[in-house]
Amino acid sequence: MGIENWGWIWTAIMPLAVILYYFFRKKYKDQPISSTLFWQETMKEIQASPYLKKLQHHLLFYIQLAALLLCVLGLLQPYFNSDTLEGNEFIFVVDTSATMLAGSPSHFEQQKEKMAGLLQQTGGKPVTIVKTGQSPEVLVRDERDLEVLEQAIEQLQISYETAQMEQTLLFAETLVDNESTVIHVFTDALDRTALAGKTDQVYVVHGIGEPLRNVSIRQFGLAETDGGMRAIVQVVNESSEPMSGTLHLSNGETEKESAIKLEPKEEILAPVEGLPTGKLWEAALEVDDDYNADNAMASYVQQPIDAIFIDSSLHELVASGFSSLDMKVTSLAPDQLANQKGAPIVTNQTELLAGDAPVLLMGRNDETASEAAGQIETTDHPLFTYAALEEVYVSHLYPAFKNYETIASIDGKPFIQVSPEGDLIVLADIQSTDWPLSPSFPLFLWSAVNELAGSESFLGFFQPNEHRSVALASTSGEWEIFKDSNYMASYLEGEGPFIAPAEPGIYDVTSGSESLKMIVQLSIEEKTLETGAAYQIGQAASEEETVRFSLVPGILLFILILLMAEWEVYRRGIALR
Known part of the structure; x- marks a missing residue:
């Protein structure tokens, strides 16, 4: 002091x-009173x-x-x-993924309190706050006003999308102004190996090592049988103790429940037979665990596609891949494909993209391919849920389509795109890759067929805050998104990609008398809890070692x-x- x-x-x-x-001061004496x-x-x-x-x-x-x-x-x-934080500038990287909701109080609330406490030790030095996600966002930049910073932290909300921590940290490093900048990472867990090569930057990781109980619904599938609907629910117990609960299945009119019991680290498949016919079902797990966001999942029964038309000019490995999926493959000459309807078309003719039938374009007949090198990088798209492409080699790529969404790339060059109408484009000839030798090839074809199948009443499965090109057309040109009859957002046709809501659940996408169902669900990464530790990598110099607080x-x-x-x-x- x-x-x-x-x-x-x-x-x-x-x-x-x-x-x-x-x-x-004047003193008074007692005075007798005669009267x-x-x-x-x-x-x-x-x-x-x-x-x-x-x-x-x-x-x-x-x-x-x-x-x-x-x-x-x-x-x-x-x-x-009071001692100040190490460093002269600070970047707060805040994990807003769904797993931060685990615990009581939640990990997110604990980290917000920790951030507010550290602000008091900054000594008026500039602070930048970055939110994680597929597209990292800067909330405040080089701010010194404590009131502004505290308000920004208070307004932070969970985005439910995968943190993409590696990508976010690379983005945060672009905001570093000098060597004395310290990056504070507020998350539930971050492995040291993710920062192993970052020796020129100071990181302080605020992890949470609290062990939690978690039982999650990993997958939920439906199929139509002769005896009605059949559901299979994959339930996983991540806890180190036995867990029991009740599994509820509902389509809004009918509800069916069954008791489940899992041993520590056990994974089970819970089949439910004899469900009444219905397109949309929701599975909910009633269990006493510490993370509720992964205790529910929805599924929609789409009309299966059992036939497909393939351009005979394509490599025979393409037809073999679809045949391995027990699909009826019809090989047609290139000039016979334009009038085909009722099934997706696999071709390299770009002019067929303007037709009514869904198209899987593999290569291009109007451009010349150029050499490519590098590893394939994919986005969080449902097409890659089961088909991992990291080990696939591609030697040549065709030029990309303008204004198409890129969902996979090689060294920054588009490899797989999605058209505004929902067609899929692979910008390489199959013979220019070793893809058919990979187990991911038939899985990709199966996912592509399901993606092209679509439905007149179902928009599709989305991940939280996912940006995607969708085939929506209405007389008004505007679509409104509702959840449980509550208005959530609007989408204008042609005004950029469609953005899915953040919170998982079932949504109605309406325009006038038209109405589509949409399902937003967590990624697999957000259904797994990890415990982390607090640690620091590197050391930064500070101009001032203490901060002064007036009394x-x-x-x-x-x-x-x-x-x-x-x-x-x-x-x-x-x-x-």
């Missing part, structure tokens, strides 16, 4: 003057407690003296020092309380006279 302004020490003369005033005119007033004075009267006079003196001494102390501007605001508040107490003592003293 210290004093900032000793020049005001002369004001200590004021409390000394008050003391002298009490020493030399009975003032007898009642005299009796009141005699009956009053002399000790209370004396105490009141002394208490008033002590309060006045204390208030004056505090005024002198306030003018001297006392303060105390003047607290002193002023205490003076105000003393003044109120002084008035009350004075009022009571007057009343007893």
Whole structure:
């Protein structure tokens, strides 16, 4: 603790003057009264407690003296020092993925409290706050005002999408201005290997090592059988203790439930037979665990596609891949494909993209391919849920289509795209890759067929905040998104990609009399909890090792309380006279 302004020490003369005033003030003596005119007033004075009267006079003196001494102390501007955070600038990277909702209080609330506490130790140095996600977002940049920073932290909300921490940290590094900048990462868990190569930057990871119980619904599938609908629910117990609960299946009209019990780290497939016919079903798990976001999942029964038309000019491995899926494959000459309907078309003719039938374009007949090199990078698209492409080699790529969404790329060049109408484009000939040798090839074809199948009443499966090109057309050109009859957002046709809501669940997408169902569901990564640790990598220099906190605001508040107490003592003293 210290004093900032000793020049005001002369004001200590004021409390000394008050003391002298009490020493030399006029004293009153008892005076006998010969008349009975003032007898009642005299009796009141005699009956009053002399000790209370004396105490009141002394208490008033002590309060006045204390208030004056505090005024002198306030003018001297006392303060105390506290250690500051290491570094001269700070970047707060905040994990807003769904797993941060785990725990009670949630990991997200715990990290928000920790951030608010660290702000008090920044000493007025600039702070930048970055939110994780597929597209990292800067909430505030180089802000010094504590009130603005505290408000930004208070307004943080869970986005439910995968954190994409590696991508977010690369983005945060582009905001670093000097070597003394420290990046604080607020998450539930971040492995040290993710920061192994970042030796030129200082990182402070605030992980949470609290072990939690979690039972999740990983997959939920439906199929039509002769005896009605059949559901299969994959349930996983991540906890280190046995867990039991109840599995509920509902289509809005019918509900069926079954009891489940899982041993530690056990995974089960729970089949439910004899469900009534219905397109949309929701599975909900009633269990006493510490993470509820992965306890529900919805599924929609789409009309299966068992036939497909393939351009005979394509490599025979394409037809073999579809044949392995037990599909009816019809090979047609290129000039016979334009009039085909009722099934998807697999071709390299770009002019067929303007037709009514869904198209899987593999290669291009209107461009020349150029050499390509590098690893395939994919986005969080349902097409790659089961088909991983990281090990696939591609030697040549065709030029990309403009204004098409890119969902896979090689060294920054588009590899797989989605058209605004929902057609799929693979910008490579199959013979230019080793893809058919990979198990992901038939899985990709199966996912592509399901993606092209679509439905007149179902828009599709989305991940939280997913940006996707969708085939929506209405007379008004505007679509509204509702959840449980509550308005959520609007989408204007042609005004950029369709953006899915953040919170998982079942949504209605309507325009006039048209209505489509849409399902938003968590990714697999957000259904797995991890425990982390707090650690630091690197060390940064600081211009100041301590931050100064003034005691003047607290002193002023205490003076105000003393003044109120002084008035009350004075009022009571007057009343007893």
